[in-house]
Amino acid sequence: MDGQIAQISRRPGASTVFLTLRDPSADLSLTVTTNRDVLDSGAPNLADGARVVVHAKPDFFPARGTLSLRADEIRQVGIGELLARIEHLKKLLRAEGLFDRARKRPLPFLPRRIGLITGRASAAERDVRDNARRRWPAIDFRIVNVAVQGPGAVPQILDALAVLDADDSVDVIVLARGGGSVEDLLPFSDEALCRAVFACRTPVVSAIGHETDVPLVDYVADLRASTPTDAAKRIVPDLAEEVRLIGGARQQLRRRVTQLLDREQQRLDAIRSRPVLARPEAMVDQRETEVRALRERGTRCLSHRLDRAGGELEHTLARLRALSPAATLQRGYAIVQRPDGAVVRSPDEVGAGDRLRVRLAGGELTATVEG
Template sequence: MSAKTSPEQPLPVRTVLQMVAGWIGKLGTVWVEGQITELTARGGTVFVTLRDPVANVSARVTCPRGVYEASVPRPVDGARVVVHAKPDFWVNRGSFAFTALEIRPVGVGELLARLERLRRLLASEGLFNADRKRRLPFLPGAIGLICGRDSAAERDVLENARRRWPAVRFKVEQVAVQGPYAVGEVTEALRKLDADRDIDVIIVARGGGSLEDLLPFSDESLVRTVAACRTPVVSAIGHEQDSPILDLVADLRASTPTDAAKKVVPDVGEQLVLIRQLRDRGRRVVGGWVERERAWLASMRSRPSLADPVREIERRAEQTDQLRDRARRCLSGSLDRAGDDLQHIRARLIALSPAATLERGYAIAQRPDGEVIRHAADVAPGDPLTLRFTDGRLPVRAEADPEPSS
């Protein structure tokens, strides 16, 4: 119950602290999970600082030495543990602490199970999909590097990158890469580099380590921060066999920090060789095309119509003369044959003509209208007639035929 107080009737400090201790005492025993950041043994008591695995929150834990030694294996700095504790408030010092009743180290199997559940959750949200991963720039102007302080991973990345491309620029953020402060510092460095418009790609690098050492890089808040970055992120955590969740959500995974430098920065020697090869290939292609066009042009020029245009005209003139002579010969032959045929027809007409008969001493009797008289019975006495001879005509008149002599 809340106490009634006023400026005129305040409560002494001991009373308020006793009330706080009473409230806290009503909580009873609880199971608490965290990471040990400090461990000190004095006499029969072990003093531990237990830090929240995600948030920047910690609490003091006092543990009887017997409880501490009963835990197998014994917890050490950096270990993840589950503590069965009773919350206490020390009135005399005004401080809060847990009194440990039992300590259980969090086993690797349990950690793996938790990571697998988180991995399935993030996969269902599509954070691992290949279509959301961005391509790295061919030659980044500036590279953001998140690594441990004075770490071998930093040296590997910087030395290999500058060996490949001496002009490459880095902005290095040195942070804690393991322990209780790693998640917060790496997340803050990511946000800082992502906000810098000069940074084209970010590398998160760390050397190898145990599963517990690499746990910060499987933290959900850190992974979601990487997924929200606008700048492409390269994960270079541990060695080839290490696979934190950060590798799955990053835009590119490098097996080692050295491999990250090779994948992010092109090799100037290789690029010069490639440029030389492409230049030679371009020259061969252009040279081949020019040679083909030159051969085609030579072929066109070698054709008779272009090589000697006058000769073509002369050849056409010769063809015209030949055709003209041939036409003349054909026409002359046709005329000769027609003349021969005409002579034959003329001879036949002459042979069949009455004029030829008249020339042999015959005459043709005709009436004045030109009708030929073929029979004597057709003529009556006194009918005018015309006798046609070879050299002219003679008009006559018919008389009665004398009677035939007996």
């Protein structure tokens, strides 16, 4: 089994060495006893916080109800082996999709409150807090101080992460730590921590070490900042820059509105300069002149037609009069009719004693046939 040394107890002159072996991902420790010669041969320079591989047998003490390990081989894990394990874990997490960009959550433009997980009174805490407030003075923080290296780092970070993720007022969580050796940054390549960051519903920003330091949590986090200072710049907008952008946008909007008003005013002036709007009565006067001309033309046409019709009527009347029986009567002729109105055209049509009506130009006469 492997783990991290939390404590080494070497009593002067004693052949037995007591070790406390801790699981970096869980709050679990076991006591390991071994012979001094085993320790000196396998890990002579072993110190607190070192990663080791132990071959041991369990010892259970029923009276005390405790379990311990009796090690017959202890080997300190070197940097090369640590890096190989981290690389293997990296491939595993990538295959499971924990590094997938499509699953990363967007950061809010201006978070109401920033949750900060960092070491107590650390430079990383000052860098994030001071730079964020320099950019946006009213920004609020909820800071949880934890151990950022050593055997207890991972459990404390996991607890802090759970607390901040459950806080609805926290809009983004920052994991911040200054630079350090590969061993110092091991907690941030822990599998349990990477999975916890992936499971958070709140966006997580990783700001671990220097720009060249890339622990596995950087790949899982929703945003990787090269340094704690960079994290503050990436999370919080610059108030002065935003004010400048708003001022520029307002000026641009004012220019566009002014241009629009000027363009519309020119259109109105052009429309108003048209004759129909400049002198609207001119159109009425023009229509009045046209109506007057049409009326005069209509009057002339009607008078001409009436005159022509009158001439034709007089001509027809003259012809009618010339052809009328009355005109013949005017020349001294008379029309003789029997009482029944029949015209007498021959003397044979009447007999002696018949009464006749004689129509003259000036009236009628009644006559009696004598012979």
